[in-house]
Amino acid sequence: MSYLGHAFMIIGALFCFLGGLGILRMPDVYNRIQAGTKAVTLGSLSIFLGVGILQPEWWPKLVTITGFLLVTTPVGSSAIARAFLKSGIKPWQKPGTPIQEIEQGLGQGLGQGQEPEK
Amino acid sequence: MDKGPSQFITIFLSSLLLWLLLAGSVQSEEIIAGIVISLIATFLTISRTSLFDAIHFSPLFPFYIFLFLASFFKALFIANLDMARRVISPSLPIEPGLVRVKTGLQSELGKLLLANSITLTPGTLSVDVDGDEILVHWISCPADMNTAIATEKIAEAFEKHIRRFLK
Amino acid sequence: MIFPNELNLADLVVIGLLSAGLLLSLLRFWLGPSTPDRIIAVDTLSVLITASMVAMSLWFDNQIYLDVALVYVVLAFIGVIALARLIERGNQ
Numbered sequence: 001m002s003y004l005g006h007a008f009m010i011i012g013a014l015f016c017f018l019g020g021l022g023i024l025r026m027p028d029v030y031n032r033i034q035a036g037t038k039a040v041t042l043g044s045l046s047i048f049l050g051v052g053i054l055q056p057e058w059w060p061k062l063v064t065i066t067g068f069l070l071v072t073t074p075v076g077s078s079a080i081a082r083a084f085l086k087s088g089i090k091p092w093q094k095p096g097t098p099i100q101e102i103e104q105g106l107g108q109g110l111g112q113g114q115e116p117e118k
Numbered sequence: 119m120d121k122g123p124s125q126f127i128t129i130f131l132s133s134l135l136l137w138l139l140l141a142g143s144v145q146s147e148e149i150i151a152g153i154v155i156s157l158i159a160t161f162l163t164i165s166r167t168s169l170f171d172a173i174h175f176s177p178l179f180p181f182y183i184f185l186f187l188a189s190f191f192k193a194l195f196i197a198n199l200d201m202a203r204r205v206i207s208p209s210l211p212i213e214p215g216l217v218r219v220k221t222g223l224q225s226e227l228g229k230l231l232l233a234n235s236i237t238l239t240p241g242t243l244s245v246d247v248d249g250d251e252i253l254v255h256w257i258s259c260p261a262d263m264n265t266a267i268a269t270e271k272i273a274e275a276f277e278k279h280i281r282r283f284l285k
Numbered sequence: 286m287i288f289p290n291e292l293n294l295a296d297l298v299v300i301g302l303l304s305a306g307l308l309l310s311l312l313r314f315w316l317g318p319s320t321p322d323r324i325i326a327v328d329t330l331s332v333l334i335t336a337s338m339v340a341m342s343l344w345f346d347n348q349i350y351l352d353v354a355l356v357y358v359v360l361a362f363i364g365v366i367a368l369a370r371l372i373e374r375g376n377q
Contacts (some may be wrong), residue, residue, distance in 0.1 A: 006295035009340065013302035015198060016333055020309030022205040023329050029321045030255045031214055031242060035205055036310070036329040038240040042198045043306075046334035047299075051343045061351040062339070064139040065358060069335065072362035074237035076328060081245045081255065086319050087372050091214055091255060094370040 005053035012046030015039050029084055030090030033077050041073050122149060124175045130160045138189060169227055174283050182247045188278035193239055198226065201240035204257070215259030216245070217268040228284035235276045242272050292344065299340060306334050324368055331361035 028100025045066060052062045085091075119154055133156035141148045164219040171177070204211055219236075223229050246253040251265075254272060292300075303363060314326035335354045342350030 006293075006299075006358060010295060010302070012336065013299040013306070015202070016306040016336060017302040017309070018202050018205055018306075019290060020306035020333070022201065023313045023326060025205060025210060026212075028214075029319075030245075030332060031212060031257060032313070032322065032325050033328075034243055034255070034257050035239055036313075038238060038324060039201055039205075040306070040329050040332045040336070041193060041238065042240075044332055045347065047336045048339055051339055052261055058342075058348065058351065060139045060142040061348070061355065064136075065325045065335070065339065065351065065355050067139075068355065068358045068362075069254060069332070070238070071234070072358060073332060074234040076362050076365035076369075078244050078246075078366075078370075079232060079366055080321075080324060080328070081243055083369040083372040085245055089321060091216060093214065102308045103230050116220075 002054060005050045008046050008050030008053060010050075012043045012048075012050060015043030015046060017043075019043060029089060030081060030091050033081055037073060037077050041069065044069060123250065124173075125167075125170055126160060126271050128170045128173065128219060129164060130156050133159045157243045173227075174285065176283075179283055182279070182283040186276075186283070189275060189279055190235055190238075193235075197239045197241050201257075212257050213259055214257050216257050217254055217259055218242075218265045219269045219273045220265055221250055221252060221269075221273055223277065223280060223284065228280055231280055231284065232273060232276055235280075236272060296344060303333065303337055303340065307337070321372075324365075329363070329366075330363055331357070335361075 016039075019036050019039035022039055023032045025030045026035045048062045048066055052059045134152050137152035137156060138148070140146065141152065176182075221229060223232055223233055229247055229252070233247055235240045236244045236252065241257045243255040244252050245255050252273070254268065256268065256272070259268075264272060307330065310326050310329045314323050315327055316328070317323040335358050338350045338354040338357065340356070342348060
């Protein structure tokens with residue numbers, strides 16, 4: 001059982017490392033969110049699972065942290081990507097591919113500025 | 119607004135669950151305090167909470183959530199392996215682009231869950247939700263991509279599961 | 286002895302990989318040509334730090350780090366949302 005926990009922790013740490021590598025290598029902000037934040041989130045989940053296997057009496061706290069992490073991380077990423085797009089940072093495109101029409105890509109919703117407040 | 123008993127039970131049980139998880143123990147004092155606090159919280163918030171309106175209540179509800187989570191974690195793991203391959207390979211094989219994805223989900227909660235699932239899967243990042251469309255930044259988006267194909271490839275698998283328990 | 290528990294090889298590998306991930310994100314924060322790059326680096330760092338705290342609670346055999354990690358997740362989220370709002374509003 002302890003081997004399983006350590007295996008999950010090593011897999012998780014490996015994904016954390018790959019996330020760090022991704023955030024360093026990717027060419028623009030949006031791709032860095034893709035490679036960085038997401039891989040690190042899965043890595044953290046795997047580490048939590050490993051710790052939960054090694055210390056079974058800690059699982060309520062670990063489940064709570066996992067729940068918060070799974071809800072907050074994507075909302076944060078989406079909010080910040082939307083803010084970047086609205087403030088005019090264009091996504092990087094592979095050299096040689098036809099330039100994507102920003103109007104077509106963004107549609108009407110973004111041109112109108114603020115969304116109605118909830 | 120008229121709220122059924124299922125609303126009340128949902129809010130009460132989720133508050134109690136959060137309380138017990140944070141307390142981290144199942145002694146009787148904790149449970150009694152949790153029940154009292156959850157009841158107060160439920161009575162205070164039930165008239166203003168519209169979040170749970172969207173849930174289809176059925177006996178199979180927990181089972182559907184489990185199915186959704188299982189498919190979600192499977193997709194998460196596969197997509198992470200794919201992303202790891204892209205990050206490690208020296209030529210950095212990415213073709214990023216923005217694409218619109220259509221969704222049939224009506225409720226805010228359903229769209230939130232779908233957009234979050236899309237965001238947590240590496241390779242796709244939902245940037246904006248606009249009516250029934252989600253703007254997605256996709257890391258392998260060929261130039262001739264259109265909404266129909268993207269919807270089928272990105273959203274279909276999640277939406278199929280979410281539709282069973284949310285409007 | 287800093288760690289009360291004996292660390293085995295697996296723990297050392299985890300420490301090495303986590304530190305490498307933290308260092309690479311920190312390097313992006315250092316290099317980051319623009320402010321958005323730095324914000325993304327901080328976002329990634331906060332998730333990495335949470336994972337490190339949970340692993341530390343195992344190594345120090347002390348549950349208090351889990352509570353710290355829980356609060357840290359929520360605070361990091363609020364920080365990111367505040368920055369997103371600031372960028373979105375500041376441009377108009």
